[in-house]
Amino acid sequence: MPKTPKATPPKKTAAKSAARNTDSGPARVAPVAADDHAARKMAETQAMVASMPYNENKAEEHGFDNGVDPPAGQAVEAPSRLVGASTLSEENSSDKVGTAALDGLNATTDSLDRVRVDASGRALTTNQGVAIADNQNSLKYGVRGPVLLEDFILREKITHFDHERIPERIVHARGSGAHGFFECYEPLTRYTRAAPFQAAGKRTPVFVRFSTVQGERGSKDTARDVRGFAVKFYTDEGNWDLVGNNIPVFFIQDAMKFPDLVHAVKPEPHHQMPQAASAHDTFWDFVSLMPESTHMLMWVMSDRAIPRSFATMQGFGVHSFRLVNEQGESVFCKFHWTPVAGTHSLVWDEAVKISGADPDFHRRDLWERIEAGNHPEYELGLQIFTEEQAEQFSFDILDATKIIPEELVPLTPVGRMVLNRNPDNFFAETEQVAFCTAQVIPGIDFSNDPLLAGRIHSYADTQISRLGGPNFHELPINAPLVQVHNNQRDGMHRQAIHRGRVSYEPNSLAGGCPFQAGAAQGFVTVPARIRAEEEQGKVRAKPEKFADHYTQARLFYESQTPVEQGHIANAFRFELSKVTVPAIRERMVASLRNASEELAKKVADGLGMDPMPQPLPRALADPAPPEVAKSPALSLLSRPGDGSIKGRKVALLVAPGVEAEAIERLQAALAQRGAVGRLVGPRIGPVRTAAGDTLDADASLENEPGFLFDGLVLPDGDEAVAALSQDGHTAEFIRDQFRHCKTILAMGASRLLLAHAGVPVAMDKSLAQGGTGLIVVEPGAEESGAAAFLEALARHRHFGREMDPPLA
Numbered sequence: 001m002p003k004t005p006k007a008t009p010p011k012k013t014a015a016k017s018a019a020r021n022t023d024s025g026p027a028r029v030a031p032v033a034a035d036d037h038a039a040r041k042m043a044e045t046q047a048m049v050a051s052m053p054y055n056e057n058k059a060e061e062h063g064f065d066n067g068v069d070p071p072a073g074q075a076v077e078a079p080s081r082l083v084g085a086s087t088l089s090e091e092n093s094s095d096k097v098g099t100a101a102l103d104g105l106n107a108t109t110d111s112l113d114r115v116r117v118d119a120s121g122r123a124l125t126t127n128q129g130v131a132i133a134d135n136q137n138s139l140k141y142g143v144r145g146p147v148l149l150e151d152f153i154l155r156e157k158i159t160h161f162d163h164e165r166i167p168e169r170i171v172h173a174r175g176s177g178a179h180g181f182f183e184c185y186e187p188l189t190r191y192t193r194a195a196p197f198q199a200a201g202k203r204t205p206v207f208v209r210f211s212t213v214q215g216e217r218g219s220k221d222t223a224r225d226v227r228g229f230a231v232k233f234y235t236d237e238g239n240w241d242l243v244g245n246n247i248p249v250f251f252i253q254d255a256m257k258f259p260d261l262v263h264a265v266k267p268e269p270h271h272q273m274p275q276a277a278s279a280h281d282t283f284w285d286f287v288s289l290m291p292e293s294t295h296m297l298m299w300v301m302s303d304r305a306i307p308r309s310f311a312t313m314q315g316f317g318v319h320s321f322r323l324v325n326e327q328g329e330s331v332f333c334k335f336h337w338t339p340v341a342g343t344h345s346l347v348w349d350e351a352v353k354i355s356g357a358d359p360d361f362h363r364r365d366l367w368e369r370i371e372a373g374n375h376p377e378y379e380l381g382l383q384i385f386t387e388e389q390a391e392q393f394s395f396d397i398l399d400a401t402k403i404i405p406e407e408l409v410p411l412t413p414v415g416r417m418v419l420n421r422n423p424d425n426f427f428a429e430t431e432q433v434a435f436c437t438a439q440v441i442p443g444i445d446f447s448n449d450p451l452l453a454g455r456i457h458s459y460a461d462t463q464i465s466r467l468g469g470p471n472f473h474e475l476p477i478n479a480p481l482v483q484v485h486n487n488q489r490d491g492m493h494r495q496a497i498h499r500g501r502v503s504y505e506p507n508s509l510a511g512g513c514p515f516q517a518g519a520a521q522g523f524v525t526v527p528a529r530i531r532a533e534e535e536q537g538k539v540r541a542k543p544e545k546f547a548d549h550y551t552q553a554r555l556f557y558e559s560q561t562p563v564e565q566g567h568i569a570n571a572f573r574f575e576l577s578k579v580t581v582p583a584i585r586e587r588m589v590a591s592l593r594n595a596s597e598e599l600a601k602k603v604a605d606g607l608g609m610d611p612m613p614q615p616l617p618r619a620l621a622d623p624a625p626p627e628v629a630k631s632p633a634l635s636l637l638s639r640p641g642d643g644s645i646k647g648r649k650v651a652l653l654v655a656p657g658v659e660a661e662a663i664e665r666l667q668a669a670l671a672q673r674g675a676v677g678r679l680v681g682p683r684i685g686p687v688r689t690a691a692g693d694t695l696d697a698d699a700s701l702e703n704e705p706g707f708l709f710d711g712l713v714l715p716d717g718d719e720a721v722a723a724l725s726q727d728g729h730t731a732e733f734i735r736d737q738f739r740h741c742k743t744i745l746a747m748g749a750s751r752l753l754l755a756h757a758g759v760p761v762a763m764d765k766s767l768a769q770g771g772t773g774l775i776v777v778e779p780g781a782e783e784s785g786a787a788a789f790l791e792a793l794a795r796h797r798h799f800g801r802e803m804d805p806p807l808a
């Protein structure tokens, strides 16, 4: 059991924790250590803001005389560069983070620095660089007269504002991004000449965007949905985009069906409801008529679709791709990202509540992790297989509704990706980034997956309208690090200024430049001749094995733990209960019977459907027997991660009269392990402790409800317990923590709070062996309680105490 450390002075920890949050703060800013950038930024920002206690110029905005002689704006010098920075990485330079771009390790920073704007110490100007004397008033004829059309400053400002929004993405509109790097473990030259895999330790800068699919740009993060996991590698042979999801299969097999799928899942067109949810008629109508979606539905109804964090979900390239080596030899490959922190998800009740209290839950988590130095990290693993192997599989590797079980083709770990820098500006980077599956580099090639083929067209096409023309590749976030030379010219918003008069090839007026690179340097498509004696005429049809719609859906369901199976059944029950047309529900249950009678029965029972409908007719009566009947790797619980608690959030409840010592020690222990312990009181601000000292609550029971935290600590102290029990939020706070199977530590008198919330304290004894995650300790045993708490927190959740419907 880890010992609770005593080294960190507790008071400093409180300031440290408070400075690492983006959603609420303490009543006063505590003194901080100089090397703590987050706390220093907070303290210096507070000092700078406090030095401008009111708007000194306000009085001078009035009257004619002041109007013709406006004063210079009030400005103070920032205590340091950190105060005006978007992210801590500006100060925090190291080989992992920062603008220093050490040895080209984070070269994207360098290229983006070119366009980064720093207004410190500068006056306002128009877009033409003309200094603006007065930014408070429009130009009028007399102080009470009409505004004049000649006010070019007003018109420029308003016109730009009027056009501040661009169309949002058709799908994946809601997203969050981060910079980082990919590091190769060993040369992979045997299989591929792709630049990122050529040398051990080679680092390639990346930009990653995580997203939901269904919702609009401002929709909630915790919707039940697939998450996009798109990675742009800025390689030294051009940009390579691996545009994946957190689920390795997809709903459909052919791009021809993509608009239908998206129309079905988006809010219904007549009333534009529901937002960011698949629980409605049109979605279930469509998928129940498309049995190839059954495998994907299993994943989407599992907890995969409600991740705890972007840092705790897997990513997949989904399709079969090809790796191509220097000799032009190719193998097939599937890409897998595995989070070092393990795969952890929310539970549904929690996801629903979070969407109300903090719709930015995942965005905030990603931002805070990176600012705090808990950099999300993922290992890249490849499933490499040959054409000959592929021909033997019971499924078709061109079918995006199928996985290749890891037991059949194991993962080869080839490198790691670390996300270590937040964007400076959301719009310029995360919104304007343009991913496209067509963007591959020499060494990576496509398979004939018909879904992939549609994607290769779709992304660049849609980006032309989203980003206002064909030159979006010149936006800094999209531009490759290598030089771009071709004869494409003009178009909206062109930035490149081409020398000379030649924009064609072949030419002699520019000495033949730019010339075609040839096979040695350039991208060459794998010929992939079709050897089989299959029909090769033009045809609109699917290969035979695509018709096996249920074998892998069953494999997924049967590979889950009983807890996960329960969650899948509950999710089907919930979603189908929201369907208003019973025939759609019945059709779906009829389809599920082909995948799992047990699951179909549970869902039917939950919907009051008796008798069950007949199973749907199958497209393929006699599918090939699968290679594996169970794949333990498909369970979320099979990847607990490195056992650390980095990035977890813990609520330490406080109120006047709190026994503070144990709370402060635990907060320090959490900070030392990269977790965040927040002092949550009935209100923010100073809290008198039992010893007559003060603690500073930086969150309140109202502004940070219980379901936002991964764990809960209830303090000792009769007076504090009495105060907390007076506040109705406390019982809800505890009940949610209990219901969502999170780790709870109750010290001394706070046992009463558990009873008050209806939490069965006796459970502690009955389930103690397996670990209930409910730790109740007497006064004097706080240290061992804290150690047990930290250990239990690392297990993330304690499903042994889960009930359906919930107990409390």
Ligand code: HEM
Pocket: 168, 169, 170, 171, 172, 175, 209, 210, 211, 227, 228, 229, 230, 243, 244, 245, 249, 250, 254, 255, 258, 317, 318, 319, 400, 433, 434, 435, 451, 454, 455, 458, 459, 462, 463, 466
């Ligand atoms: C395996 C199936 C698919 C996966 C894994 C996938 C993944 C993604 C991801 C991650 C994004 C967000 C990119 C970003 O962060 O900017 C995205 C956007 C998009 N996807 Fe897909 N997608 C799939 C299928 C398709 C298909 C079949 C089509 C069309 C034929 C399509 C069209 C689009 C479009 C139009 C966007 C918006 C792009 C933009 O505006 O920048 N996707 N997709």
